[in-house]
Amino acid sequence: MKYVSTRSKSKPVIASEAIRQGLAPDGGLYVPEKWPVIDLDQLKDLEFPQFAARLLAPFFADDPLEKFLPEICRRAFDFPLVIKKMSDDHSILELFHGPTCAFKDFGARFLALCTEKIEDPRKNERLVLVATSGDTGGAVAAAFKSLTKIPVVVLYPKGRISQRQEKQLTVWGSQVRAIAVEGTFDDCQRIVKEAFLSPNWQKKHQLISANSINLARLLPQMAYFAFARLKSKDASFIVPSGNVGNATAALWAQHLGFSIRQVVLAHNANKTVPNYFNDGKWDPQKSVDTLANAMDVGNPSNFERIHHLFPDIQLLKERAAAFSVSDEQIRETIKTSFSKQNLICPHTATAEFVRSQLSAGHWVTVATAHPAKFETIIEPLIGQTVEVPKGLSDLLSQPSVSITIGPTLAGLEGALS
Numbered sequence: 001m002k003y004v005s006t007r008s009k010s011k012p013v014i015a016s017e018a019i020r021q022g023l024a025p026d027g028g029l030y031v032p033e034k035w036p037v038i039d040l041d042q043l044k045d046l047e048f049p050q051f052a053a054r055l056l057a058p059f060f061a062d063d064p065l066e067k068f069l070p071e072i073c074r075r076a077f078d079f080p081l082v083i084k085k086m087s088d089d090h091s092i093l094e095l096f097h098g099p100t101c102a103f104k105d106f107g108a109r110f111l112a113l114c115t116e117k118i119e120d121p122r123k124n125e126r127l128v129l130v131a132t133s134g135d136t137g138g139a140v141a142a143a144f145k146s147l148t149k150i151p152v153v154v155l156y157p158k159g160r161i162s163q164r165q166e167k168q169l170t171v172w173g174s175q176v177r178a179i180a181v182e183g184t185f186d187d188c189q190r191i192v193k194e195a196f197l198s199p200n201w202q203k204k205h206q207l208i209s210a211n212s213i214n215l216a217r218l219l220p221q222m223a224y225f226a227f228a229r230l231k232s233k234d235a236s237f238i239v240p241s242g243n244v245g246n247a248t249a250a251l252w253a254q255h256l257g258f259s260i261r262q263v264v265l266a267h268n269a270n271k272t273v274p275n276y277f278n279d280g281k282w283d284p285q286k287s288v289d290t291l292a293n294a295m296d297v298g299n300p301s302n303f304e305r306i307h308h309l310f311p312d313i314q315l316l317k318e319r320a321a322a323f324s325v326s327d328e329q330i331r332e333t334i335k336t337s338f339s340k341q342n343l344i345c346p347h348t349a350t351a352e353f354v355r356s357q358l359s360a361g362h363w364v365t366v367a368t369a370h371p372a373k374f375e376t377i378i379e380p381l382i383g384q385t386v387e388v389p390k391g392l393s394d395l396l397s398q399p400s401v402s403i404t405i406g407p408t409l410a411g412l413e414g415a416l417s
């Protein structure tokens with residue numbers, strides 16, 4: 001099984017090479033060259049870790065990682081995947097029961113274990129470099145800290161993530177350095193890209209990209225959409241979306257033959273993708289701050305993969321739709337959901353709002369984070385405190401360390417030297 005770049009100018013590579021590289025040399029993102037044919041009967045009645053290992057096996061055919069897949073999936077997915085039935089035509093796929101209480105734990109832990117197993121010909125020190133709009137950094141930091149010895153540098157937009165998200169970046173000791181950037185998520189992402197392109201950095205480190213452009217993050221996400229689809233009848237998914245990695249994974253599961261009727265992308269006030277669905281023009285915007293901060297992305301990099309799968313927007317529109325949700329609608333939805341005994345985070349609220357606007361049919365709302373991570377937004381709306389899961393409360397009691405830099409690569413180099 002080979003992977004090709006969305007920009008078609010790099011040579012096809014096997015999965016472990018695509019994972020090692022992150023971005024393809026031509027600047028594109030890796031996508032499967034051919035899609036395997038999946039035998040659904042083989043996948044019935046399995047727990048998620050076994051299901052994922054079997055579903056992903058053809059994606060690692062002839063790859064050194066293939067033989068490790070059962071072990072990687074067992075160790076990576078050692079927490080529950082919950083599908084909550086709300087009514088006959090509505091379920092919630094809760095993806096936030098991992099160590100950092102967001103869906104990013106699936107991809108980050110799978111990536112960490114793949115990275116640990118990949119033998120790398122380059123000799124210099126490995127370093128994970130990651131930009132985060134909120135939850136990626138925490139999941140990557142926790143995953144590499146608990147599963148590997150590889151050091152991590154996390155860049156986040158100073159003052160633009162929740163206190164509890166920040167805690168999840170800054171408590172890990174010397175293996176994980178947290179860098180607060182005076183700027184936006186797009187600045188953080190740009191600095192990371194510059195480092196990857198810098199000959200100096202390449203000389204000093206073997207950089208590992210842990211952002212959602214990395215193939216190792218998308219594959220397990222595709223697996224949970226496939227798993228959830230088999231567990232519910234005739235489902236469409238509503239996916240809270242920012243950098244559109246999770247939505248890409250849902251479209252990949254759909255493409256693999258898991259008859260998913262529709263993938264609906266719920267965005268916040270960052271409307272680049274909904275605008276594309278409206279007028280067919282790809283016109284990235286500056287990101288704006290919203291209550292669903294992990295989705296504050298003005299230039300969603302994974303869209304390149306969606307575009308590669310559906311070069312024709314009409315075909316995309318047969319399989320998917322996209323909507324934008326305002327902060328006011330997020331607040332209202334958190335309140336109405338709570339009154340129905342369903343406490344949700346601001347990201348999940350975008351999807352629940354979109355569901356309230358859609359016609360009947362079986363909808364699966366994807367719940368991307370635990371509400372306790374966003375207590376400063378939620379508690380004033382519902383007038384009571386949100387219970388904190390044990391893993392998160394343990395973290396909150398640890399001391400934080402971070403360094404602040406200006407929004408430049410030179411600033412980062414200064415902080416690390």
Ligand SMILES: *Cc1c(COP(=O)(O)O)cnc(C)c1O
Nearest residue numbers: 135242243244245246294368369
């Ligand atoms: C990262 C994140 C999103 C957005 O996911 P993408 O794959 O970037 O579209 C949504 N909700 C939460 C809680 C997140 O952490």
